[in-house]
Amino acid sequence: MTEKIKGIAASSGIAIAKTFILKNPDLSFERKTVSDKEAEKKKLDRALEVSKSELTKIKETAERELGKDKAEVFAAHLMFLSDPEFVGAIQNKIENEELSAEAALDDVSKFFIQTFESMKDNQYMQERAADVRDVSKRLLAHLLGVSFTSPASITEETVIIAEDLTPSDTAQLNRKYVKGFATDIGGRTSHSAIMSRSMEIPAVVGTKTVMGKAKEGELAIVDGLNGEVILDPTPEQIEEYQKKQAAFKEQQEEWKKLVHKPTRTKDEAHVILGANIGNPGDADGAVNHGAEAIGLYRTEFLYMGRDNLPTEDEQFEAYKAVLEKMDGKPVVIRTLDIGGDKKLSYLPLPEEMNPFLGFRAIRLCLERQDIFRTQLRALLRASVYGKLQIMFPMIATVGELREAKKILFEEKDKLTQAGTKVSDDIEVGMMMEIPAAAVLADRFAKEADFFSIGTNDLIQYTMAADRMNEHVSYLYQPCNPSVLRLISHVIDAAHQEGRWAGMCGEMAGDTIAIPLLLALGLDEFSMSATSILPARSQMLKLSQEELKQHKENFLKLDTAEEVVEYVKTNMI
Amino acid sequence: MAEKIFTVTNEAGIHARPATLLVHKAGQYGSELTIDFNGRKANLKSIMGVMSMGIRQNTRIKVIAEGPDEEEAIAGITEIFKSEGLGEPES
Numbered sequence: 001m002t003e004k005i006k007g008i009a010a011s012s013g014i015a016i017a018k019t020f021i022l023k024n025p026d027l028s029f030e031r032k033t034v035s036d037k038e039a040e041k042k043k044l045d046r047a048l049e050v051s052k053s054e055l056t057k058i059k060e061t062a063e064r065e066l067g068k069d070k071a072e073v074f075a076a077h078l079m080f081l082s083d084p085e086f087v088g089a090i091q092n093k094i095e096n097e098e099l100s101a102e103a104a105l106d107d108v109s110k111f112f113i114q115t116f117e118s119m120k121d122n123q124y125m126q127e128r129a130a131d132v133r134d135v136s137k138r139l140l141a142h143l144l145g146v147s148f149t150s151p152a153s154i155t156e157e158t159v160i161i162a163e164d165l166t167p168s169d170t171a172q173l174n175r176k177y178v179k180g181f182a183t184d185i186g187g188r189t190s191h192s193a194i195m196s197r198s199m200e201i202p203a204v205v206g207t208k209t210v211m212g213k214a215k216e217g218e219l220a221i222v223d224g225l226n227g228e229v230i231l232d233p234t235p236e237q238i239e240e241y242q243k244k245q246a247a248f249k250e251q252q253e254e255w256k257k258l259v260h261k262p263t264r265t266k267d268e269a270h271v272i273l274g275a276n277i278g279n280p281g282d283a284d285g286a287v288n289h290g291a292e293a294i295g296l297y298r299t300e301f302l303y304m305g306r307d308n309l310p311t312e313d314e315q316f317e318a319y320k321a322v323l324e325k326m327d328g329k330p331v332v333i334r335t336l337d338i339g340g341d342k343k344l345s346y347l348p349l350p351e352e353m354n355p356f357l358g359f360r361a362i363r364l365c366l367e368r369q370d371i372f373r374t375q376l377r378a379l380l381r382a383s384v385y386g387k388l389q390i391m392f393p394m395i396a397t398v399g400e401l402r403e404a405k406k407i408l409f410e411e412k413d414k415l416t417q418a419g420t421k422v423s424d425d426i427e428v429g430m431m432m433e434i435p436a437a438a439v440l441a442d443r444f445a446k447e448a449d450f451f452s453i454g455t456n457d458l459i460q461y462t463m464a465a466d467r468m469n470e471h472v473s474y475l476y477q478p479c480n481p482s483v484l485r486l487i488s489h490v491i492d493a494a495h496q497e498g499r500w501a502g503m504c505g506e507m508a509g510d511t512i513a514i515p516l517l518l519a520l521g522l523d524e525f526s527m528s529a530t531s532i533l534p535a536r537s538q539m540l541k542l543s544q545e546e547l548k549q550h551k552e553n554f555l556k557l558d559t560a561e562e563v564v565e566y567v568k569t570n571m572i
Numbered sequence: 573m574a575e576k577i578f579t580v581t582n583e584a585g586i587h588a589r590p591a592t593l594l595v596h597k598a599g600q601y602g603s604e605l606t607i608d609f610n611g612r613k614a615n616l617k618s619i620m621g622v623m624s625m626g627i628r629q630n631t632r633i634k635v636i637a638e639g640p641d642e643e644e645a646i647a648g649i650t651e652i653f654k655s656e657g658l659g660e661p662e663s
Contacts, residue, residue, distance in 0.1 A: 083620045083621075084621075085614065085618035086618070116623070116624065345596070349655075351654050351655070
């Protein structure tokens with residue numbers, strides 16, 4: 001019988017295929033007490049070891065297939081399996097209550113799941129409950145010697161129906177066969193939803209009832225655009241959704257056609273669309289999404305999540321990897337921007353009243369030259385593998401820029417004298433994120449090869465408003481005329497000296513901001529990889545000459561709201 | 573034994589990332605570290621222990637250290653509280 005079930009749209013696209021119901025494995029066991037407590041503890045240890053080694057493998061696969069961020073959850077699972085309270089509580093139950101390992105695990109995991117789930121207004125903890133469930137299931141299966149139905153075993157086109165897809169399930173999905181999935185629980189921010197987006201599989205989550213209603217092998221439609229699942233659809237519905245699917249694919253195809261095309265406006269003006277990345281592995285995604293450059297490689301991640309500074313060689317390998325991957329396309333690598341909200345455990349920094357106005361980024365690097373010089377050497381050595389552009393963050397004064405450049409050239413001379421090859425074609429630029437620098441951009445343009453406007457910070461410093469503070473977050477206004485005038489001035493100043501100006505904040509990929517930035521003459525737009533093709537598609541339909549005629553008008557408006565309204569009426 | 577009371581000022585309480593950082597930091601010390609929230613206690617070296625307390629904004633918690641490096645441990649934890657904007661120590 002046809003049935004339409006409403007859920008939450010987690011990943012866009014439409015899938016029409018037979019269902020594959022992912023049943024939970026039979027993990028039932030008889031609750032019993034044991035006499036040989038030591039044997040139970042050994043059994044627990046073995047199951048823990050097997051689970052850990054399995055998870056380590058899944059984590060590696062996920063890192064490769066989905067990227068490092070998405071694999072984080074498995075690091076959390078591994079942490080749970082080594083957690084003193086979790087494992088300790090299970091061991092205590094075996095010891096004190098003479099419970100079997102299965103029963104002890106069940107009690108302890110239920111306790112944590114209930115505790116986390118009871119924090120009803122906390123989405124994050126709800127998701128952690130799912131993690132505990134996932135990891136406990138794995139552990140219990142190993143205690144019982146039961147194997148799961150693995151999504152990896154699917155070999156025909158299907159949509160998966162499940163109560164929930166655990167992160168480890170999602171990591172094993174084969175994109176060739178799994179056309180979509182629908183689950184009973186989960187939200188837009190649950191791991192399965194996030195992963196479905198990065199794998200580009202249509203998904204609907206949180207349907208509450210799909211698992212109970214779906215029949216194995218019948219046809220189903222997963223509409224990830226509207227968050228609906230249709231079980232056993234009528235021929236008319238199938239036809240309707242095939243049309244929708246075709247329309248969506250057409251748009252995707254239209255975007256995909258643009259992957260290898262340069263970015264041009266309707267009147268043949270050319271700008272560069274680049275990607276912001278945090279790890280060398282992200283460069284693949286950037287290329288696949290049509291990036292013409294890496295507009296911002298944040299090197300902080302090389303320094304984070306470890307106990308000591310990365311060595312020169314480690315950094316060299318990372319920079320080289322990105323430059324090679326981009327195959328001669330420009331790569332802007334930003335030197336270390338640590339401090340502010342980003343701290344390193346092994347680099348104690350003084351406490352500050354206002355970390356965002358404090359000892360961070362270039363300020364820190366000019367003080368801790370040992371760290372700075374190591375990074376610069378790694379960059380210089382890597383420069384022969386592609387088109388490197390070095391960028392200094394948080395430059396406020398011309399003096400800072402000169403000092404940073406001086407150190408860079410000192411290291412360059414040392415390397416060349418020692419016989420190490422360094423490219424002669426390295427551009428050295430700076431972030432434009434401090435209003436003082438933006439105002440003085442005409443002076444900076446004489447000494448920097450390029451500017452990249454960091455809108456997140458530039459806006460927060462210009463408006464004197466912490467964007468993370470919800471009481472003042474209304475002041476985070478990318479389209480405020482004051483911000484636009486600063487940006488306009490920075491771009492003009494760069495062009496005056498024959499330099500280029502780019503942007504690497506969220507704003508660069510924003511539908512409303514794009515016409516404004518084209519009008520202002522921005523040369524390079526850097527954004528998250530998935531925004532590139534939609535932006536390129538939008539730009540194809542815009543004429544830069546026409547947009548430029550609006551420049552004087554929108555720069556003279558009073559408020560951000562007026563600007564947005566003006567764009568919608570006249571520029572899109 | 574060394575101890576310090578904190579007022580949690582972070583809007584989300586002791587949530588995910590900071591909780592992980594606290595636990596990591598705690599793991600660096602030989603001392604036993606306990607967090608006391610309204611009389612309920614948890615091992616500060618356990619992510620599940622810390623998260624399961626559901627510590628919210630505007631509550632007071634006590635961190636207790638006992639062992640060879642208890643003073644350093646309290647100082648280290650205080651540092652994380654400040655740097656992560658989790659809360660303010662009471663002097």
